[in-house]
């Protein structure tokens with residue numbers, strides 16, 4: 130009994146009782162400063178562990194909220210433990226519904242209803258992208274703040290509910306940035322090329338892995354200037370904007386997956402970055 134009481138007292142003493150409440154919307158990426166310190170610092174939220182980066186000596190977790198996460202309050206669980214001591218804390222995360230738009234596009238019939246051959250290609254394309262997303266990229270840890278890959282007008286925002294020829298489709302998984310064909314596309318962050326392929330709907334597509342579960346995807350390219358395995362520094366030009374695949378005009382489709390969660394690419398830019 131005494132042992133148990135001692136244990137409870139220990140837990141209370143090491144628990145950070147001053148939880149911070151974070152507010153976010155579906156698709157956001159949060160930067161959360163660690164409320165505790167110690168060896169082997171880890172953070173868990175939404176059922177996953179998240180990477181911790183250091184900025185000016187402060188450990189900061191990056192947490193990506195999938196566009197489909199149910200609006201609710203979640204725990205952000207911190208843990209640090211070495212041989213000598215254990216330290217833990219729980220912050221709170223309020224996720225509200227994203228303010229997502231509705232978008233309608235009209236395309237040729239062969240690009241909206243598919244025969245068996247087209248369906249097979251689409252499924253194979255999806256499997257290639259999925260595989261690329263799961264590829265682990267060993268890269269020097271870098272503060273993952275991105276730059277715009279191209280500058281232009283956002284023609285379809287992130288997570289817009291799309292209707293193709295009047296039929297509802299899955300929400301838009303990235304941002305569409307309109308720009309003339311041939312506009313150079315820059316790596317928004319250092320990384321390694323994971324996939325270069327011509328796809329049925331996505332047209333010419335490139336996927337880049339940036340480490341720590343961060344992967345970016347670029348579709349409808351006029352052409353790719355890189356090959357699988359190439360390493361890129363932030364700002365390196367790796368492709369040209371185009372209108373290949375199912376596309377109604379030259380634009381870049383830019384998507385970001387973070388730890389398997391589809392997030393708004395804009396949320397990876399420095400806070401308060403103006404429109405492209």
Ligand SMILES: [Zn+2]
Nearest residue numbers: 303304305382
């Ligand atoms: Zn798009």
